[in-house]
Amino acid sequence: MFGKLMKYELKATYKWYLIISGVLAILAIFAGLLASSVITGAASYTADTTYTIVGIVVLVIFAGYIGLTLTNYIIIIRRFYNNIFGREGYLTWTLPTSSHTVLLAKATSALIWSIFCFISLVLSLVIFLGVIGLSQQQNIFEVLGLLLERIGGPLFWQTLFFQLLATISGILMLYCAISLGQLFINHRVVMAFVFGFILWVVLSIIGRMFPTVELTSLSYLSSGYYDTLSDVLAVNFIPAYIYELVKIVAMYFTVHYVTKFKLNLQ
Incomplete structure (x- = not known):
């Protein structure tokens, strides 16, 4: 049943993610062309023109990032609310499966699409830099490879796992x-926003009181050299994990x- 629920979730939402990722790729190409025009024609552009083009590039990149992020959040929230607590919940909770299976299917599909959004953002950045690299006749992949080597494998993979x-x-x-908001008879949506804000504030305060990622500088200056950023910084991710x-x-x-003991469908 878990596989069927996952298939249903992914099939119901994939079109929106493909559309927004395609739009993001187009925006990356457009921003790359604008940035290339500034680099190649900097000598002939006035300062005002250069600032305007750079502002447009930044705005396009920012709009693409915000659009993809907000779309992902909206889809995750709507799918969970409608399928669990909305009218579709009557069908969801009549399925011959446990509540754990339903929740895990929802969370897993949301995680898959969140990873997809992250990959889309990375690919868009690569496209943006690649367009600039082509205009300058430079191989952007060699530059990115050197950057990853400079960061170092341990720090890179630990950071990815933490972000996961x-x-x-x-x-x-x-x-x-959303679930805590459903405990109230009236104004459930409003209470869901209230609990979301409270959770965000409380968890942020706890995170600041107990640093979850500890960075410690090594005494590399005395040696006079270092190979990667992993050699420069000793990063303790254990508290964060x-x-x-x-x-x-x-x-x-x-x-x-x-969902199991306090479920009250609308």
């Missing part, structure tokens, strides 16, 4: 806020408790 956990906890925070895992477990079982 943070993405999962972020999705469950949305689910948790523990903090995110605690949030994931706590919010998941909160959502499960509400």
Whole structure:
């Protein structure tokens, strides 16, 4: 049943993600062409023209990022609310499966699309830089390869794993806020926003009180050299992993408790 639910979730939402990622790629090409025109024609442009073009490039990139991010959040929220607590919930909770399966299917599909959005953003950045590189007859992939080598493998992969956990906890925070909002008879949507704000504030304060990523500079200056950023910084991700895992477990079982014992469909 988990596979069928996943297939249904992905099939119901894939068109929106393909459309927005395609728009983002087009915006990246457009921004790259504008940036290339500034680089190649900087000598002939006035200062005002250069500033205007650079402003447009920044605006296009920012609009693409915000558009993709907001679309992802809106789809995640609407799919969860409508399928779990809305009218579609009557069908969802009559399926011959457990509440764990339903929630895991929702969270997994949301995670898959969030990863897809992240990959789309990275590819758009590569396209943007690639267009500029072509105008300058430079291989952008060689530059990116040198950058990754300079960062270092351990730091790169640990950061990716941390972002994966943070993405999962972020999705469950949305689910948790929506679920807690359903405990009220009236103004459920408003209360969901209130709980979302409260969770965001509280978790932000806790994160600041107990630093989840500790950066410690090594004494590399005395040696006079270093190979990668991983050699420069000793990064302790263990507190961050523990903090995110605690949030994931706590919010998941909160959502499960509400959907299993306090479910009140509209």
